[in-house]
Amino acid sequence: MKSLFFRLAFLYPRLYAFFAYHRKKAQRLEFEEKVRLFFNETEPRRVKRIARGIFEVRGGRKMQRYVIPRIDRKFVERFVTIEGLSHLDQALKEERGILLMAGHIGNPHIGFNVLRVLGYGVTIVKGGKPRNHRWLRLRYADPDEYTIFTHDTSLPKSSRDRILENLQSGGIMYYSADATIGKRKIQIPFLGHTMDFPTGTLHLASEARAIVLPFMHLFRRGKIRLVFSERLDRGWVDGEGEVDRILNDYIRFLESYVRQYPEEYMGMYGQTVLNECYFSLKRQGVDRT
Numbered sequence: 001m002k003s004l005f006f007r008l009a010f011l012y013p014r015l016y017a018f019f020a021y022h023r024k025k026a027q028r029l030e031f032e033e034k035v036r037l038f039f040n041e042t043e044p045r046r047v048k049r050i051a052r053g054i055f056e057v058r059g060g061r062k063m064q065r066y067v068i069p070r071i072d073r074k075f076v077e078r079f080v081t082i083e084g085l086s087h088l089d090q091a092l093k094e095e096r097g098i099l100l101m102a103g104h105i106g107n108p109h110i111g112f113n114v115l116r117v118l119g120y121g122v123t124i125v126k127g128g129k130p131r132n133h134r135w136l137r138l139r140y141a142d143p144d145e146y147t148i149f150t151h152d153t154s155l156p157k158s159s160r161d162r163i164l165e166n167l168q169s170g171g172i173m174y175y176s177a178d179a180t181i182g183k184r185k186i187q188i189p190f191l192g193h194t195m196d197f198p199t200g201t202l203h204l205a206s207e208a209r210a211i212v213l214p215f216m217h218l219f220r221r222g223k224i225r226l227v228f229s230e231r232l233d234r235g236w237v238d239g240e241g242e243v244d245r246i247l248n249d250y251i252r253f254l255e256s257y258v259r260q261y262p263e264e265y266m267g268m269y270g271q272t273v274l275n276e277c278y279f280s281l282k283r284q285g286v287d288r289t
Helices: 002-023 025-039 044-070 073-079 085-093 108-117 157-168 202-208 239-260 273-283
Strands: 080-083 098-102 122-127 147-150 172-176 185-190 193-198 211-220 223-228
Touching (some): 002 025, 025 273, 073 108, 085 211, 157 172, 172 202, 185 239, 202 239, 211 239
Parallel strands (some): 122 147, 122 172
Antiparallel strands (some): 185 193
């Protein structure tokens, strides 16, 4: 019965994408314009396929509230492939904080909760404030005890202290490198354009001398793939001076996956640097219709 539930849950994003693509005309045109602008795509079929894939990712975020509470080890065995987990296990042996650097691709919330089921307590930073809704479909997907909320695009002192405490005590933190959270930003080429990436939590990682691991989560039609890669921090030999290099290295890592799986890049919308870049270009009159 549970297996049938998951199969139906994985079917929902595909149905959502089909109807949303035809009904949400304004969003469809925006997604297609972004595909042409950031991926230099001109072939209509491929533009349409990628845009529908982005709608599918959105549909996946709507069903995750129902799937996440039911994730267990049987779910992991059946639907999840994990590559490079030894990098995380090796980092844990050093008994230092770990910062997982990731991005808005695939379905990160399912990825976090897969790791939690396997015994890895991952805490994330979430923009906005906690909201209590009676209806399940409106509730936030991740458990509150694993979430540090921020109130705006910067980190308030209370959130900053919790992150630093977590890293200094050997916890595992998640950092979305292409989000807009953070006051200090550096310019990095990404998908053919220079974008302003905030250094955010990386500064706290340098203060805690935390291990920084690249982390990738992909989700496509019920096939979940988590990828860990070699650490980026090099032991913080240059202290905080390593922050810009680490962020540059990670963005190249992220871009390599985004180019392979553009239809999974949910960074096309929401509070992401790509979305900010898109509207900035629109204000400047850049168009690829």
